[in-house]
Each structure stands twice: as structure tokens, then as C-alpha cells.
Amino acid sequence: MFESILNLIERRFAFILTAVLILRVSYLSSSDLDLIGDESYYWDWSRRLDWCYYSKPPMVAWLIAASTAVFGDNALGVRLPAVLLGTLALYFLYETAKGFYSSRAGALAVLIALAMPFNVLANFLMTIDAPLNCFWIASMYFLRKALFDHVLKAWLWAGVATGAALLSKQVAILIPLMLMVFLLADSSRRHLFKREFLLYLFPVLVCLTPILWWNQQHDWVMFGHSQGHFGNPTPVNLQTHLQNAGVFSLYQLLLTTPVLYTYILVISFKKLCIFNRLIAKEQFLLLLGPVLLLGILGLSFLQKVQGNWPMPFYLSSAILISGQSLVGIWQKSLKIGLTIGGVMVLLTYALPVAIDNLKLHNTSLDPLSRFRHWKEVSDSVESMRRQVTRDYEGTILITRGHRCLTSQLAFYLPDQPVVYHYEASGKTTSQYDVWDGPEKMLGSTALIVTTQNNAAIPSELIAAFQSFNLVGHFTDPMNLNNRYDLYLGEKLKYWPKSSDQTGNID
Numbered sequence: 001m002f003e004s005i006l007n008l009i010e011r012r013f014a015f016i017l018t019a020v021l022i023l024r025v026s027y028l029s030s031s032d033l034d035l036i037g038d039e040s041y042y043w044d045w046s047r048r049l050d051w052c053y054y055s056k057p058p059m060v061a062w063l064i065a066a067s068t069a070v071f072g073d074n075a076l077g078v079r080l081p082a083v084l085l086g087t088l089a090l091y092f093l094y095e096t097a098k099g100f101y102s103s104r105a106g107a108l109a110v111l112i113a114l115a116m117p118f119n120v121l122a123n124f125l126m127t128i129d130a131p132l133n134c135f136w137i138a139s140m141y142f143l144r145k146a147l148f149d150h151v152l153k154a155w156l157w158a159g160v161a162t163g164a165a166l167l168s169k170q171v172a173i174l175i176p177l178m179l180m181v182f183l184l185a186d187s188s189r190r191h192l193f194k195r196e197f198l199l200y201l202f203p204v205l206v207c208l209t210p211i212l213w214w215n216q217q218h219d220w221v222m223f224g225h226s227q228g229h230f231g232n233p234t235p236v237n238l239q240t241h242l243q244n245a246g247v248f249s250l251y252q253l254l255l256t257t258p259v260l261y262t263y264i265l266v267i268s269f270k271k272l273c274i275f276n277r278l279i280a281k282e283q284f285l286l287l288l289g290p291v292l293l294l295g296i297l298g299l300s301f302l303q304k305v306q307g308n309w310p311m312p313f314y315l316s317s318a319i320l321i322s323g324q325s326l327v328g329i330w331q332k333s334l335k336i337g338l339t340i341g342g343v344m345v346l347l348t349y350a351l352p353v354a355i356d357n358l359k360l361h362n363t364s365l366d367p368l369s370r371f372r373h374w375k376e377v378s379d380s381v382e383s384m385r386r387q388v389t390r391d392y393e394g395t396i397l398i399t400r401g402h403r404c405l406t407s408q409l410a411f412y413l414p415d416q417p418v419v420y421h422y423e424a425s426g427k428t429t430s431q432y433d434v435w436d437g438p439e440k441m442l443g444s445t446a447l448i449v450t451t452q453n454n455a456a457i458p459s460e461l462i463a464a465f466q467s468f469n470l471v472g473h474f475t476d477p478m479n480l481n482n483r484y485d486l487y488l489g490e491k492l493k494y495w496p497k498s499s500d501q502t503g504n505i506d
Contacts, residue, residue: 002338006104006108007107009107009111010104010106013094013103013106013107013110016110017087017090017091021087024086024123024124025080027349028076029076031124031352033075033368034075034372034412035075035078035079035371035374035408035411036125036370036371037370037402037404037407037408038127039079039125039126040407040408040410040411041403041404041430042061042064042078042127043064043068044406044431045060045061045431047065048435049062050214051213052214052215052218052222053222054221054225054428054430055222055225055226056128056169056170056222057166057168057170057222058167058211059131059168060128062167063081063085063126063131064077064081064126066081067080067081073416079124079125079126081130082122082125082127083123085134086122086123086134087123088134088138089134089137090114092138092140093106093109093110093113093318094106094109094110096109096137096140096141096319097110099141099144099145099148100144100148100281100285101319105319105322106322108321108322109318109319109322111338112260112318112321112322112338112341113315113318114342115257115260115337115342115345116256116257116260116314116341116345117255117256117341117344118255118256118308118311118314120349121348128168128169129308129311131167131169132165132168132311133311133312133315135161135162135165136316137315137316138161138164139158139172140288140319141161142154142155142157142161143158143179143200144281144284145158146158146200147284148280148281152196152199155199156200156203159199159201159202160203162175162200162204163206163207163208166211167207170222171312175288178287178291178292180197182283182284183197186280189280218434221428221434244300244301244303245300248297248304248305248307249261249300252307255311256314257337257340257341259333259337259340260338260341263333263334263337264290264293264317264321265293265294265297267321268289268291268294268317268320272286272294282320282323285316285319286320289312289314289317289319289320290313290316290317290320292313292316293314293317296309296310297310321334352368355367369478372477373477373478374408374412376477377405377476377477377478378409378412378413380474381409382414384472384474384486385413385447388472388486388488389447389488390445391445395444395445395447396420396438396444396446396492397409397418397419397446397449398420398438398447398448398449399419399420399421399422399449400422400451403421403429403430403431403432406421406432409449420432420438421433422437422458422461424458424460437495438495439494442492443491444491444492445489445491446465446489447471447486447487447488447489448461448487448488448489449484449486450487451476451482451483451484451485457487460497461496462489463496464489464492464493464494464495465489465490465491466491466493467489468487468488468489470486471488472485472486
């Protein structure tokens with residue numbers, strides 16, 4: 001069966017790719033799962049296109065804007081780019097592995113990728129991972145042509161792909177850095193720095209320039225946010241270090257399957273130990289994937305690491321594995337890993353139906369809790385909004401708490417209004433703190449939505465209105481022990497500066 005599947009992918013790759021695309025689009029269009037907070041947040045970015053944003057470069061917002069312009073501001077319009085980018089990534093994965101090794105290796109690389117559950121998420125959720133994965137593997141495709149087929153114009157296209165990856169997520173800066181390491185590793189390759197590498201670097205710098213310019217205009221806020229991901233804000237003990245590493249590895253086991261994760265780590269470590277004896281193409285593949293994966297694993301022992309950080313590295317690793325001559329226990333292990341992965345992928349797709357049938361909604365066992373109830377929350381806010389506001393369209397909407405509440409209300413309220421966020425700490429915690437507040441709407445009424453956990457309203461916010469009163473509340477459907485409180489602020493006098501002082505409204 002294993003060989004039959006590989007034969008089918010190898011002989012009918014275009015058909016398989018089209019079938020995967022159709023199945024994924026069908027699943028996406030039939031899904032009733034709400035956007036997660038990150039998706040609605042990036043969608044809100046797409047309504048105010050810019051060269052960069054608080055935490056990420058602009059590519060995700062640009063792609064969502066293009067898609068929703070055609071398909072509308074709905075879940076399908078937001079998520080469709082993820083499916084298209086995922087399909088394009090599979091094409092580049094196949095062609096890259098085929099170029100390095102053979103069409104058989106290309107088929108195996110695609111099969112490995114399809115057997116990893118993270119691919120389900122990457123082709124369903126429209127987050128920064130979808131464009132990053134696609135443009136990462138596209139960079140490898142063109143770099144292979146440039147380095148090993150000696151196609152001069154491929155250097156330029158590789159730079160364009162890397163630039164697009166850099167416009168997707170900051171981690172893409174590792175591509176030119178690892179390429180430099182590869183060129184420096186052998187004296188016979190160093191002459192490429194004189195012309196070819198510069199040709200590659202030019203479009204990368206072109207794409208980097210607007211990101212740097214925007215950040216210079218905004219106090220380097222994106223770099224400050226990125227820096228916050230590294231190191232520990234407070235001293236941690238050995239137990240915490242081990243716990244962070246354990247949680248990270250658990251995520252990887254679930255996202256890639258236990259067997260494939262272990263398999264990739266073992267192969268990567270063995271290859272790294274004999275790096276100087278590897279042929280050039282294996283050195284290149286090792287640097288663009290497995291080495292970075294091992295680096296992230298090592299980092300997880302020093303600090304908390306997000307589970308999605310190594311996702312593009314697995315695509316590079318899949319190519320390296322696909323070209324190995326596997327016999328005995330290695331071949332058997334890979335088949336077992338692919339089988340387990342296939343089952344886990346099918347279970348991931350079936351999760352919504354399984355959760356419904358097992359009646360796990362509103363329980364700690366519901367892994368889809370992030371996808372639920374935002375429509376319900378928005379309906380409750382909308383009902384109160386119509387009851388208590390005299391000027392429906394002229395009423396300002398303000399939230400307190402996590403940015404997800406702000407972006408989800410902006411997306412799921414019927415008129416998809418601009419929703420403002422008030423951050424009491426005075427810190428810049430999201431893009432909403434970068435954008436202007438409702439300074440141009442002085443004299444207007446505002447509906448303020450907050451959770452019970454943020455019940456103490458900042459005194460500066462209260463003082464900004466002529467009157468400020470609690471007008472209603474409703475139970476949080478995602479946490480029945482919590483509630484949302486709604487306040488009505490009459491006649492905004494000014495948009496307040498942040499303050500740590502709080503007041504209570506009865």
C-alpha cells in the first residue's frame with residue numbers, strides 16, 4: 001500500500017494536488033467553526049493596510065485584504081488564502097525534492113508533509129504560518145536552481161521568495177543567514193558572494209526596507225515585541241526549564257506525530273555529526289531545516305517556545321529524509337510514522353463531528369474551544385447595543401481586556417464596525433494601541449464591553465465621559481463562571497491617557 005500511494009503521487013502529482021485543493025476548499029466552505037482570535041485580528045489589520053504592524057510584517061494582512069475583496073468579509077474569505085498557499089507549498093516541496101533527488105523523493109516528501117497534523121491547521125487557519133511556510137519552501141526551490149543548476153536568474157527569484165517570506169514573519173531572516181553559512185562552509189562556494197549572493201540579497205533588502213521604515217516611525221515596536229519572545233522576564237528554576245521543554249516537545253509530538261518527530265530528530269542529529277563529510281546538497285538541506293529545528297529544541301530548555309515556531313523547518317527536513325536510502329528498521333519506522341500520521345490527520349479533520357457527538361462542548365476536553373462562541377458573544381453585545389443606544393451607527397464601541405475580544409466583535413457584529421481598545425497599563429500591547437483612538441468622535445456615546453475579570457474600570461476612562469453607567473451583562477459562553485459587563489458612556493469629552501487608577505461602577 002505504501003508503494004502504491006507513492007506511485008500514485010509520483011505518476012499523477014497534478015491530479016493529487018488538485019484533489020487535495022478541492023477537498024480542503026470543500027472542508028473549509030462547509031465548516032462552521034468561528035475564526036480564532038489571531039485570524040480576526042489579522043483581518044482587522046487588513047482593513048487598514050500598512051507596511052508593517054505591531055507584532056508582524058504585513059503579508060498576512062495584504063493576503064486577507066485581497067481575498068476578502070473578492071469573496072467578502074466572511075470566514076471563507078479570510079481563510080481561503082491559507083488553502084491556496086498550502087497547495088502552492090506542496091508544489092514547491094515536490095519540485096524541490098525532485099530536483100535534489102528524484103520524482104520518487106518528491107512524492108515521499110509530499111506524503112510526509114500530508115501526514116503531519118500541523119498541515120491541517122496550516123491549511124485551515126489564516127495566520128502568519130501559511131504564507132511563511134509557502135514562501136520558505138519557494139525560497140528553497142529557487143535556491144536549489146541557483147546553487148546546483150547554476151541558473152543565474154534563479155538567484156533573483158530566490159530573493160523575491162525570501163523577501164515575501166520576510167514580509168510574512170521575521171524568522172525568515174534565517175534563510176539568508178543560513179545561506180551565508182552554507183557558502184562560507186566550503187571555499188569553492190565563496191566566489192558566489194561577489195555577484196550571485198548580491199543578486200539574491202537585493203530583493204530581500206527591498207522587502208525589508210518598508211518594514212524598517214515603518215518601525216522607525218513607530219518606535220521600533222515590532223522589534224520590541226519580538227525581543228519579548230526571548231529570554232525569561234523573571235528568574236526560573238530547573239524544573240520550569242524542563243517543563244517548558246517538555247511542553248514544547250509535546251506540541252511537536254501532536255503536530256508532527258510521535259514517530260515522525262523522533263525520526264526527524266534522530267536523522268538530523270546523525271547528519272549534523274558528520275556535516276563536513278556530507279555532500280553539498282545535504283549540507284544545504286540540513287542548514288535550512290534540521291539544524292534550525294535542533295536549535296529551537298535547544299532553546300526550549302532555556303525559555304518558553306511557541307509550538308508553531310519550527311513549522312517551516314519540517315518541510316526542509318521532509319526533503320532531506322525523502323532522499324535517504326532507507327532500509328531495515330529505518331524504512332519500517334517511516335512507514336509506521338506515516339500510518340500514524342495519516343490516522344491523526346483524519347482524526348483532526350473529524351474533530352468537529354466527534355466533539356458534537358460526544359457532547360464535549362463547554363468542557364475542558366474540548367480542543368476546539370478557541371473556535372467557538374464568538375458569534376454568540378457578538379449577538380449578545382449586538383442585542384444590548386440596540387437596546388441602550390439611541391444613535392446606533394454613531395455609537396463608539398470600546399473594549400477592555402484581551403485584543404481577541406476587540407477583533408472578534410469587529411468581525412462578528414453585523415455591521416463590522418471599528419472597535420477601539422483601551423489599555424489601562426499604558427503599554428503598547430497590540431496593534432489597537434498603535435492606531436489612533438476615537439479622538440474625532442468627541443461628544444459621542446460609547447458602549448464599553450469588558451469581562452468580569454476586568455470589572456474595575458480605570459478612573460481616567462470614567463472621567464472621559466459626561467456620565468458612565470453599567471447597563472447590562474451576560475454570561476461568557478466560553479467560561480460559565482465569568483461574565484461580560486457592558487457600560488454606557490455618554491458624551492465623550494476626550495480620549496483618555498492610560499492610568500493605573502481604577503474606579504467601580506454600580
